[in-house]
Amino acid sequence: MIWDRNKLRRRLLGGVLLLACAGAGATGMPFERTTPLQEGDKHKVLLFFSYLCEFCAQYDAYFYQWANSFPEQLEFEAVPVLADTASIAPARGFYAARMASPERIALFNQEVFHRLQHQGANRSRMETYRDAAEAVGIPPAEFEAAWHHQDNRKAILTARYRYDHYQPDVTPELLVGGLFRVSANHTNGDYRLLLEVGSGLASRLIEGNAEALR
Secondary structure, three states, X not given: OOOOHHHHHHHHHHHHHHHHHHHOOOOXXXXXXXXXXXXXXXXXXXXXXXXXXXXXXXXXXXXHHHHOOOOOOOEEEEEEOOOOHHHHXXXXXXXXXHHHXXXXXXXXXXXXXHHHHHOOOOOOOHHHHHHHHHHOOOOHHHHHHHHHOHHHHHHHHHHHHHHHHHOOOOOOEEEEOOOEEEEOOOOOOOHHHHHXXXXXXXXXXXXXXXXXXX
């Protein structure tokens, strides 16, 4: 799947409006309206995910590939779901890897998905994520330093605030501009449609026409 900026800008007419009729959920539209938690969210596409989610594992690389097509005014940010205390260690692992080597975060994610979902690794131990980081070329010492850094804790607090505010129902879930949320619940379980709708909403956000959908 290849995404480019021109296609991204055309997705709403070619995707959202058509697919709203063909594949929307019970609400009649393949997304749900919401309000931004903070000003910065208005210029971001947030991806709520969990390392225990099989669909997150399957589509994670597509989300990152899609994000590479975004223009400068739009930022992609993955947000680990922090629903309980058991979610803290996976989130610390994610943020430690992103801090230590942001260019390897997609590879790190795939490694962690595999270890947790197929190898039965302990998701509560720092070593699980340190070893996954080392496997994709992130030096263990740099990972551990990032794990213990105060910026890691700040990132976790922000993720928790976002979870409390946006209340994602399932993962993966996209939050576009703090205005729209879309998940498989809105697309009848169709994850490719989820990507199409997310792309259409992002296109509207880029063009400054997102409010028209509200």
